[in-house]
Amino acid sequence: MIALFIRDLRLAVRAGGGFGLALAFFLIVVILVPFGIGPQVELHARVAPGILWVGALLAALLSLDRIFALDHEDGSLPLIATAPIPLEGVSLAKAAAHWVTTGLPLVVVAPVLGVLMNLPPAGFGWLSLSLLLGTPALSMIGTFGAALVVGVRRGGLLMSLLVLPLYVPTLIYGAEVARRGTEGFTVLTPILLLGAISLGSVALLPFAAAAVLRVNLR
């Protein structure tokens, strides 16, 4: 499992594109939105948590294709499946690699981009914390979605449609933590629920993803 995880990390960093793609996309969103909504600073500060969360979600969505599709194309997926680790472990390792290459960088750069969006300084910590708690759920749900469409040619668009409604609860609670934290309200309820979604996804979805992979590799 660890070997697979490290292999995926190496591929993402070396093959180019994969690692920087999510970050670049995140940056593009944050640069373009102010042009779209006009130069009112107070407005930026108000919508910043939501925009940053939507940006993070779309950045994660963009890179989901890489999780299984490349391995499926070059034929290494059946080899991985016959390796002596269960498919549940494979999907968990894949999701972890995806999180380290997309979720974690987003957590780190979010405060910097928060500055661009005029996010009040009080919100930086909450924004990073909410992303740290929420992005594992995004990666795990995405891994399930990617496993679903592994056998479908050009399944990218289909996967977006499948994954989008699954992302909604994470987005709602994640943005709520960031917003409430920024405005100085209590964040206990959304933060617990956000953590619950992430833990629940990581605990249960590997089984669903493995079941789906088994069907697809049959």
Place this chain on the structure above:
Amino acid sequence: MSIWEYANPTKFLKTTQPVMPWITGAGIVAVTVALVWGFFFTPDDFRQGSTVKIIYIHVPAAMMAINAWVMMLVASLIWLIRRHHVSALAAKAMAPIGVSMTLIALATGAIWGQPMWGTWWAWDPRLTSFLILFLFYLGYMALWAAIEDPDTAADLTAILCIVGSVFAVLSRYAASFWNQGLHQGASVITTDKNTEVSSVFYQPLLIAIAGFFLLVLGLLLMRTGTEVRKRRARALLNRATREGV
């Protein structure tokens, strides 16, 4: 004699196809009665005026939209556990019915909401969760359509349906946490007389709900029958190609 005997496609077709027109017919009659009664023989609401009458379409459609997903969930579980093909095909047949019910509920809700709330759409928990349900249906149908092999498609959509159900419930509560909206609370099946719909409107509404239920059931049997026959035709074609006829 157990209920699983109906999992045999031949037995299923033999039993359901003769009753199907009667169920559909009864559904059409009930909906017509309810609509005529509701539109012409009930008074206008003292606050909402005549717009209240859209309730006879809006509420049953919304109920059926949710029931259709629950039925798909049960059918998916049966398919995964007992591998009865009729079950998987019934789930497949239900999705377009469910999506049309969701669409009807969303559309009539918008038409009703415009004069009452002054807006076609609000980001209210009920409305939002229905929009998400609509997306779930679209994804489910798209996945069925995208996969060539019927058994693979049945397996994948069944797992998607189960995962989707969990997240649909989650979205429902996430949305109501996120925003306390405009939509009124439960008023059709309640224990509190004060919040319940007045009995003048209640009686035709119940008939409308029953009618919608029968219609959905009839359509489901019809579409499942079609799916079974399509599967047979496919099997025959495959055999013909193999034997080089």
